[in-house]
Amino acid sequence: NNSIMRSSMLSAGGKASAGSFSDLSRTSQSNVVRPIDGTASNSQTAKPWDVQCSMPLHVAEPPQVISVAFRIWLVRNVDLVTATFECKFRVFLEWLDDAAIGLPKGKKAKLSVPEVLITNAVQSQVIDRSSAPEVVDPCTGHLAVQMLFRAILKIDQEVHNFPFDCQWLAINMSLRDVGLERSQTLMFQYCEVDDKLQLDEWEISKKPAFNTMMKQDAASIQDTVTCGILIKRCSRYYVVNVLAMLGLISSLVFTTYTIDAAHFWERAEIFVGILPMTIMFKMVVQTKLPRVGYMTKFDVYAFSCQV
Numbered sequence: 001n002n003s004i005m006r007s008s009m010l011s012a013g014g015k016a017s018a019g020s021f022s023d024l025s026r027t028s029q030s031n032v033v034r035p036i037d038g039t040a041s042n043s044q045t046a047k048p049w050d051v052q053c054s055m056p057l058h059v060a061e062p063p064q065v066i067s068v069a070f071r072i073w074l075v076r077n078v079d080l081v082t083a084t085f086e087c088k089f090r091v092f093l094e095w096l097d098d099a100a101i102g103l104p105k106g107k108k109a110k111l112s113v114p115e116v117l118i119t120n121a122v123q124s125q126v127i128d129r130s131s132a133p134e135v136v137d138p139c140t141g142h143l144a145v146q147m148l149f150r151a152i153l154k155i156d157q158e159v160h161n162f163p164f165d166c167q168w169l170a171i172n173m174s175l176r177d178v179g180l181e182r183s184q185t186l187m188f189q190y191c192e193v194d195d196k197l198q199l200d201e202w203e204i205s206k207k208p209a210f211n212t213m214m215k216q217d218a219a220s221i222q223d224t225v226t227c228g229i230l231i232k233r234c235s236r237y238y239v240v241n242v243l244a245m246l247g248l249i250s251s252l253v254f255t256t257y258t259i260d261a262a263h264f265w266e267r268a269e270i271f272v273g274i275l276p277m278t279i280m281f282k283m284v285v286q287t288k289l290p291r292v293g294y295m296t297k298f299d300v301y302a303f304s305c306q307v
Contacts, residue, residue: 063183066114067094068173070191070208070227075169078202078231080290083155084122085169091116091147094189100133100141108132113145114184115176119224124151159289162296163238167202168209170228186223193229202231238285243301246281249274250305278306 074088093114100109111133118124128148136142159165175184191208198204210227252274256267282302289296295303 063185064095065187066175066184067187067189068092068116068225069094069189070171072171072191072193072197072208072229074194075197075199075204075229078155078167078169078199080155080157080159080167081288083157083290084152085155086150086152087169087171088148088150089171091149091173092144092189093146094136094142094144097133097141097143100135100143101138103135103138105135105138107135109135109143111143116147116173117176118149118151118153118172119174120154120170120172122152122154124149157290159292159296160294162289162298163233163235163242164297166230166232168228168230170226172224172226174224184223186225188225188227191227199231201234201237203234205230205232238298242281242285243298246278246302246305249277249281275306278302 069092071090071092072087073090074086076086078085093116095114097109097111099111103109108130109132113133126147127150130145130147133143133145136144153169153171155167155169157167173186175186188210191210193204193206193208208227208229210225253271256270259266259270261267282299285298285302289298
């Protein structure tokens with residue numbers, strides 16, 4: 001009986017051992033990392049980091065591109081002393097929105113509009129805007145909206161070459177940070193200037209210029225589009241009425257050489273009468289210029305006349 005019991009126990013233990021090894025082999029085979037193409041791989045068990053690496057990585061959604069276009073209607077009161085000018089312009093925004101796909105063309109969609117900000121504005125006001133974005137292309141979700149601004153903008157004045165200087169009248173526009181899940185970026189499209197736009201003292205360039213700055217280069221934390229016009233001062237008024245007259249008055253000093261050197265007081269009277277006139281001309285012109293820390297070409301000319 002004991003021998004029978006031993007043989008039964010051994011046989012049972014053998015079966016149990018065989019079963020445990022077969023289960024382990026099946027477990028090890030299931031943990032083997034197999035390549036995607038189904039080819040044979042090295043008999044290595046899967047590690048936790050192997051499983052993590054095999055999971056798909058999260059791909060960031062590309063930013064939404066907002067196309068910006070400008071039309072400048074009015075520019076006036078260009079004041080270099082206060083470094084400001086008044087401008088009236090219209091802004092056209094276009095972008096793609098999946099929520100607008102399938103909507104009828106020309107329909108006013110009740111969707112959110114990108115919020116823009118004029119970063120170089122002292123004062124700005126939206127006097128007209130679209131009630132809602134309009135569907136341009138229902139197949140792609142192309143939307144469009146327009147806004148009419150009236151603003152007082154800053155100038156980065158540069159008067160080194162006065163009265164032969166040029167000024168850059170710029171409009172800086174960026175997106176307002178409203179905490180959207182999807183990031184947005186601006187793209188310049190075009191800029192038009194009204195043909196009837198004129199300035200009394202300035203000549204307007206026919207070709208407007210633009211610049212697109214990324215977040216790293218812009219003054220604000222958002223992408224910025226800079227657009228504007230280049231104006232050149234009409235220098236004829238200053239050449240004829242200021243520079244020529246100043247040179248003529250200062251040349252009267254040479255008349256003192258017609259007086260004998262012994263008559264010193266008569267020479268002094270001529271000099272004292274001419275010097276205040278040159279100073280007066282200079283002071284009148286400087287009222288139209290900002291107080292800068294460098295000498296303009298007019299300052300050099302006026303100083304030469306006084307000397």
